[in-house]
Amino acid sequence: MKLLVSMFLTFAKIGAFSFGGGYAMIPLMKKEVVSLHGWLTIQEMIDIIAISQMTPGPIAINLATFVGYKIADFPGALAATVGVITPSLIIITVIARFFFKFQNESKMQWVLGGIRPVVVALVAFAALVIGNTALHDVKGYLITAIAFIAVFIFKIHPILVIISSGILGIMLY
Amino acid sequence: MTHKETITAAEKVPKNKAFLLWELFKTFFILGGFTIGGGIVMVPLIEKELVKKKGWIKAEEFIDMMALIQSVPGVMTVNSAIIVGYRLAGPSGAMLSVLGGALPSFVVILVIASFFVRFNQYxxxxxxxxxxxxxxxxxxxxxxxxxxxxxxxxxxxxxxxxxxxxxxxxxxxxxxxxxxxxxxxxxxxxxxxxxx
Structure with a gap:
């Protein structure tokens, strides 16, 4: 029970501090799930991010479900997933009541003016940390380079990028 | 001024609450099941379904909603389900929309997680x-x-x-x-x- 509460709270924290989409949450998820609680290894976390690109739903939900299930079976999956959702449910329901009043409030825009650049820093940091773990030979760098060209220049969809990278992995390793 | 317009925009929204809740659950379940990778991809799909096809939300109000959820923390997909559900059917609408949206990924990951340890050995x-x-x-x-x-x-x-x-x-x-x-x-x- 203590574990379930801890998992709920950890994922609620992740939900409450996620700005700017799934990738920006990776450093926070790594800190909490890998470094502090040791619920996953960094390898497993990267694998789930890869799986997330090929399955429905946002990374945060997928990671919560996976971690919860791995640590405490179905109740764990439920506790962690509900944890990610709860902050949004509270924040948005409260704000929706004062919907238009909030719209005119520029204070949040000032705060976001500071958060937006740091979201970029979070994603860049995620790329560095995950790169450190995922890339350990020339083949890895080669796959990253090909995948980057595919997505950056040819605008290939991320699902296809991950699937093709995996197939390249099967061929090269 | 725009507030009044947006409130009257709810004309096409079904009066039957149970039907509305079911429709919200169903819509977000389908959207949640088909948005691979999650995130911002879902926004145009919600717009197509609820603004253009069903006409339950006015276009301008939808833009305001999406601007709002991007200025608060939380997972985009989850936030959009909650705000749309809440505006159309109150707290129960928010709950059912987010439940519908999260259920497909929850089930898929449960299945993957239960096989992952074995999968991983191949x-x-x-x-x-x-x-x-x-x-x-x-x-x-x-x-x-x-x-x-x-x-x-x-x-x-x-x-x-x-x-x-x-x-x-x-x-x-x-x-x-x-x-x-x-x-x-x-x-x-x-x-x-x-x-x-």
């Missing part, structure tokens, strides 16, 4: 993952670049970006602290900019 899966991991790195680099183009607009932004990255990478500071401090910095910097 050499072919291990090799696939060895290739997929560098692919993830490429997606992250790409995301950082495209977010950077939108998110960093002036010198102050560059300063926040650089100090944030240094704090995360070299000082190993907790991301939540980095986010809070940068929000606080943003408040001070852009507030003063406005006053002048």
């Amino acid at each position: 050499p072919i899966i291990q090799k696939f993952l060895l290739g997929a991991r560098p692919g993830v790195v490429a997606l992250l680099i790409y995301a950082a670049i495209s977010l950077g183009k939108k998110g960093i607009r002036d010198k102050k932004g560059i300063l926040i970006f650089v100090s944030g990255l240094l704090a995360l990478y070299f000082l190993n500071i907790h991301p939540i602290i980095v986010i809070i401090v940068s929000g606080f910095l943003g408040y001070i910097i852009y507030h003063e900019g406005r006053v002048k």
Whole structure:
């Protein structure tokens, strides 16, 4: 029970501090799930991010479900997933009541003016940390380079990028 | 003024609450099941379904809603389900929409997780993952670049970006602290900019 509460709270924290989409949450998820609680290894976390690109739903939900299930079976999956959702449910329901009043409030825009650049820093940091773990030979760098060209220049969809990278992995390793 | 218009826009919304709740659950279940990778991809799909096809939400109100959920924390997909559900059917609408939206990924990941340990032992899966991991790195680099183009607009932004990255990478500071401090910095910097 203590574990379930801890998992709920950890994922609620992740939900409450996620700005700017799934990738920006990776450093926070790594800190909490890998470094502090040791619920996953960094390898497993990267694998789930890869799986997330090929399955429905946002990374945060997928990671919560996976971690919860791995640590405490179905109740764990439920506790962690509900944890990610709860902050949004509270924040948005409260704000929706004062919907238009909030719209005119520029204070949040000032705060976001500071958060937006740091979201970029979070994603860049995620790329560095995950790169450190995922890339350990020339083949890895080669796959990253090909995948980057595919997505950056040819605008290939991320699902296809991950699937093709995996197939390249099967061929090269 | 626009508030009144948006309230009357709900004409086409079904009067039967149970039917409306079921429709919300169903709509977000389908959207949740088909948005691979999650995130911002879902927004145009919700718009197509609820604004254009069903006409339950006015186009302008939808834009306001999406602007709002992007200025609060939370997972985009979850936030959009909650706000749409809440506006159309109150708290129970929010609950059922988010339940519908999250259920497909919950089930899919449960299935994968229950097989993962066994899957993981096959050499072919291990090799696939060895290739997929560098692919993830490429997606992250790409995301950082495209977010950077939108998110960093002036010198102050560059300063926040650089100090944030240094704090995360070299000082190993907790991301939540980095986010809070940068929000606080943003408040001070852009507030003063406005006053002048």
